[in-house]
Amino acid sequence: MRVSIKDVARAAGVSHSTVSRALTHSPLIPETTRRRVERAAKKLGYAPNAMARGLITRQSRAIGVIVTSIADPFVAEIVRGIEQLAGDNGYRVVLGTSHNDPEREVNAVKALREWRVDSVIVASSRVGALYQPLLKDIGAPIVLINNQNQQKGRVIHSVAVDDVRGGEVATQYLVSLGHRVIGHIRGPVGYAASKNRIAGYRRALNAAGIPYDRTLIQTGDGRAEGGAQILKLLDHDPIPTAIFCYNDITAIGALRELKRRGIRVPRDLSLVGFDNIPFALYVDPPLTTIAQPMFEMGKRALQMALTLMRDSRAQVADVVIQGELIARASTRVRG
Amino acid sequence: MRVSIKDVARAAGVSHSTVSRALTHSPLIPETTRRRVERAAKKLGYAPNAMARGLITRQSRAIGVIVTSIADPFVAEIVRGIEQLAGDNGYRVVLGTSHNDPEREVNAVKALREWRVDSVIVASSRVGALYQPLLKDIGAPIVLINNQNQQKGRVIHSVAVDDVRGGEVATQYLVSLGHRVIGHIRGPVGYAASKNRIAGYRRALNAAGIPYDRTLIQTGDGRAEGGAQILKLLDHDPIPTAIFCYNDITAIGALRELKRRGIRVPRDLSLVGFDNIPFALYVDPPLTTIAQPMFEMGKRALQMALTLMRDSRAQVADVVIQGELIARASTRVRG
DNA sequence: TTGTATGCGTTATCAG
């Protein structure tokens, strides 16, 4: 930890600038001296100091990644995508988690700023008003993933799944199975995703000539508990034969509730989720869902960041990724 | 990003050293000037440069965290524990993932070294021989979580769950339910956890006066596919009435296989897992398991790191944490 | 092709 470029220089019998050039593969340095320098560096166990380097190059080669919780499998998969591509390009991921605690989140942003991260990727679902200005102050390109606040700007870019189309595809699929009375458990109010998925749901109904009935929609909370709202839909007349849920967690919660009531899925009721979380495959029955390509989204976000880091004025269009229908056993033709 | 301490100094009408002192709350600086400096700093939107600071303080306030995959829910929960406590103490987590690719892992370690991370926590399951020396070269305290290679040293510390006791408790529980023929699907050969859980299994059998029968043990792979080994155990004579699985994933794989064969859990067979991954609660039936306190382990590891960062010669004992039996519906009294 | 000198933005060491 204490061997510096000067020690290598001394050992190799050259000046420290020569060492610097040799180790960064400058074309100025001939093969022979480069070799000698490298040998000396290796022998001393030299590793350049990224902080010193960053101070002068004015880049940290760090990507700040802000998430609500790394323990959310959805988020984890995004981070995996980011991390992989970042690593391949010589960048490191610095984590900042918020756990929906504004204070924590603000602290994270401040720290990333002190670190002089070269870019920030936010997979936190909501970039609060309080916090967005702070973010901009970092002075590095910002990429938001599936952000639920509509606001964008010149410095803020985004990657998101096409929620409207996703909701449409899910509903279309149910229609194609012969269902005509299709309920929906929506996500939290104020989330763009909630609104957009409903929009897709309506669009599909409309295309199928099925009148829209707002009493077929109940409001969940995006968590398993919200799935209990399905009980209200069962009181609807006529009883729906299929339900499109805001997300997989909601669907899984609904599934549990149905099981308790002795209602069989998909025999009595078809169920569709959204996200394709890893668990969706393992519940009983395995859940039909719209897969969000989370790994891919992480990668695309980092790709965007790379472009912007190379040229901060680069014109990059916001990315909208299509989800994919994964048909599994929680749905079947209307009996 | 371009406003430095000198700009603040100029704006506040003091020297840059005064600014530094004021902002680090040095007792030398009187309230009044500190206020003035802080106002100037705020007005200019000044944020100290962590790289410059780290260069001179000789600490980065970064914790390197090496994991196989952040997308593993088990790992993610550990990282959450690390991150939380780290953040509370002014440290940031820098991620290094390997995905079992040695090259990636070595690269990660090298990068953490260049970053001069103040400590390294490794939640990768195996610290290969190739890679351990590299790790030591980082020259910062190292804490291994659930490491499967036994090697330790003066610089390498560890936090681990008590696998022997865990295996024992799981098996004891089955015994207490009246089971006498208890099978086991073990984990991968060469993993300390596999060996230790078996040891616990044997110890419990022994205490119950049940003779150990090695043909009641099959070797899985720690993944869902390994759960299929349960079919071999069903051929055993007498047929086991309970199976203790190496981990939850294995148990879930086994469950799937049993369902396919029309064997009912827990009516025909009781099943116990290990880990208590989030999914264990949602499979059908919910899985009885030994919970590893992953969040807690992450926190303990960071705690250890903090102690060692304060005093590198501190004597810290390796931590062994007890798992907890979570009794759910996959087990019942022998019928 | 190489070496010298400078500066990146801080904190720490001295004087005052």
Added chain:
DNA sequence: CTGATAACGCATACAA
């Protein structure tokens, strides 16, 4: 209490 000034370890403009 405050201000010069020196480091920290590196990359680079400029000289040789």
